Amino acid sequence: MASPSTRDALLEQGALLFAREGVDRVSARQLHDAIGARNESALHYHFGGKAELVREILRLHFAAVEARRAQLVAAIVAGDRTTDLRSLVHALAVPMADDLENPLGRAHLRIVAQHSHPALAYQVSFRDEAPAGQAVARWLRELLAGLPDTVREERFAALRVQLVSLFAARARLLDDEPGGHAQNELFVNNLIDMLVAGLSASPSAETLASQKG
Secondary structure (H helix, E strand, O other), X not given: OOOOOHHHHHHXXXXXXXXXXXXXXXXXXXXHHHHOOOOOOHHHHHHOOHHHHHHHXXXXXXXXXXXXXXXXXXXXXXXXXXXXXXHHHHHHHHHHHHHHHOHHHHHHHHXXXXXXXXXXXXXXXXXXXXXXXXXXXXXXXXXXXXXXXXXXXXXXXXXXXXXXXXXXXXXXXXXXXXXXXXXXXXXXXXXXXXXXHHHHOOOOHXXXXXXXX
């Protein structure tokens, strides 16, 4: 088997380092040492710098998740399940869950969490390069149109935060205690159950009163 290119090695070893140490703590020297590069300009040559390397890691991760989600969206459309809440949440969660199965995928999940400021949860859910994600978000909004707008937005923000943070926490658990938590299927299905319950719960009188302020 051919050895990975320097660029590919930086993408892989960089992701593993960033996940384990934290992006801010990893130096260019560490990245070069991780790939056994004799030329310490490799990072700059291939990416321009550490920030650009991180952006490319995230771009590749999001593209892979979107490709997996597109298959689920096609199945939702084919099965006429665009109004089935569990199918929609499943289409958000399962493409992320696939990354739990290998160290590089888990690293990607952990890096996403490092770069997910809470304010991002209130911004546009998916960009133009993620049409499958956009479709799921649109169907969710239509399905939950009966909720007050402010309540619905808070629930969608909570949904995004939970997906990012809980998958990152699960990835770290699997990295730190390999072999000790093998029931990923149970984790994912239970998570979907909880997210569906949270989205579909009737707002309490307290919630309705507070959103009027």
